[in-house]
């Protein structure tokens with residue numbers, strides 16, 4: 498659907514000289530993105546992805562790209578941004594910020610089995626550990642403060658019942674946020690949007706996480722909850738599939754054992770993760786941005802998930818069987 502800024506091989510002939518990648522041989526627009534202009538780029542040294550950022554600016558991008566570089570340098574399977582001759586990861590192209598990153602092989606696994614969830618769980622835990630010494634800090638920009646800012650913007654569009662659901666959940670999360678348990682949760686850089694469409698698989702082998710542009714520093718368990726709420730559900734109902742949940746959590750726990758506080762926080766965090774995407778989908782639905790050219794994601798999906806996580810028991814974080 499979206500290549501907002503077009504790029505030709507001619508445009509790249511001198512621009513590419515700043516990168517140690519040789520000449521650009523072919524460029525092909527990627528149509529599936531919704532936010533940026535993405536291209537598969539073939540150069541004399543291999544296959545890459547060129548992104549022209551349509552919304553994020555030169556000040557905002559270094560956090561995300563340096564985080565990806567930091568993780569890639571520590572063996573985490575993520576696109577590695579390529580620095581230019583001055584060590585810069587973000588460079589101007591057609592007056593907009595642009596970056597070249599390594600290309601991940603494969604495609605998204607949209608019907609995951611327990612073994613795919615286990616691959617994701619293990620890599621997520623490795624990513625959290627590898628991010629511990631990342632020196633930059635940026636808060637998760639779609640966290641509690643954003644929920645407070647955004648709730649009043651969508652309220653006028655909601656029925657009384659939905660208003661009540663939203664306010665009650667924000668209130669619950671406020672209360673949980675001020676507990677000693679919440680404050681003790683281990684944290685660091687998180688992906689914060691690790692849905693099925695942001696992970697590549699080649700067959701059953703995970704080849705990488707991408708789309709780090711919602712990343713920020715927050716609790717690791719929130720990242721696990723976001724991931725489980727997408728990877729381990731029946732998409733039609735939002736119900737958790739216990740086998741996939743167990744596979745993901747067990748693989749994560751084997752790499753980075755969960756703490757007791759995280760076990761207590763697990764259900765509230767599954768609710769927080771549902772709230773976060775219900776709210777962003779409501780916002781995009783009722784206040785669409787100009788650049789948003791695709792049909793907005795269905796908010797009712799995460800409303801359903803939130804109701805389920807509030808009302809029903811969830812599989813425990815750790816399990817002996």
Ligand SMILES: Nc1ncnc2c1ncn2[C@@H]1O[C@H](COP(=O)(O)OP(=O)(O)O)[C@@H](O)[C@H]1O
Pocket residue numbers: 527529530531532533534535546576598599600601602694707708
């Ligand atoms: N590093 C990469 N390696 C391989 N494919 C990629 C890479 N980055 C993006 N893509 C492809 O481009 C598509 C759009 O990327 P995405 O980050 O979702 O774009 P947007 O931010 O515009 O929504 C992805 O679905 C994927 O197919």
Ligand SMILES: N[C@@H](CCOP(=O)(O)O)C(=O)O
Pocket residue numbers: 532690692694695708774777778794
């Ligand atoms: N995963 C979010 C929307 C963000 O879209 P992405 O394509 O950038 O991951 C949702 O499903 O609401």
